């Protein structure tokens with residue numbers, strides 16, 4: 001069943017009327033192409049019956065698309081007060097379906113929303129994209145409150161998220177994402193699709209939680225071992241892990257890893273084994 005969509009002014013008019021000159025400090029690169037915002041919204045999969053959290057709605061291009069594809073409710077968190085005023089007519093055009101929260105997404109606690117089918121869809125401000133992602137990936141309870149994340153990153157960051165062992169892009173972000181999630185790049189978005197265009201190509205990444213983590217470990221332990229190993233990624237593990245404060249030969253033996261291996265060669269399951277061994281040795285040591 002299709003519903004008639006409300007008549008809305010073109011986004012360029014909204015930008016002009018509310019004087020939304022893009023601010024670099026807020027990572028503002030707007031998407032004005034309705035085909036593209038529609039494609040991103042559809043990439044999130046079914047949204048009927050879901051609340052969709054959007055970080056940084058800006059003038060509201062992606063927000064409109066999410067509402068048009070049938071999101072039951074869009075909760076949009078925006079730091080720029082100019083944009084909050086610009087979104088008011090959109091909230092009025094979709095009564096009860098758009099809630100705009102004025103604030104900083106970095107300090108917004110998803111838990112305050114309570115349970116309920118949730119997806120997160122955003123064209124992220126690049127300067128805070130990685131800390132936002134790490135925050136969403138880090139709840140103690142798993143699976144998390146969200147069913148999937150459909151997010152725009154700089155392509156280079158997208159490649160780090162999905163990277164496999166043996167590649168240059170493989171690192172902490174790959175391991176921290178993949179021990180509890182599947183991640184894939186859905187499509188690239190060229191710089192010229194944005195107003196103003198950024199310097200780099202972007203990509204849409206979809207992240208879906210695994211029903212259970214790859215291993216029963218604490219994320220803090222996984223962060224410690226990946227930080228040590230990738231902090232000195234050219235060194236062999238017997239050297240790079242020496243700052244962890246536990247016996248490195250015991251650690252590697254317990255994890256079943258070769259002392260001469262380098263971080264880049266260890267798969268995500270290997271890092272999980274390392275985190276588990278590290279936790280055990282710290283307790284007994």
Ligand code: SAM
Pocket residue numbers: 026027028029030031032055056057058059060061062063077078079080083103104105106123124125126128
């Ligand atoms: N969604 C819009 C689009 O696709 O055209 C705008 C995307 S723009 C890349 C990023 C948006 O995030 C901007 O509207 C910016 O004001 C907002 N923003 C930046 N930092 C933020 C923060 N800490 N919390 C919430 N929103 C933020």
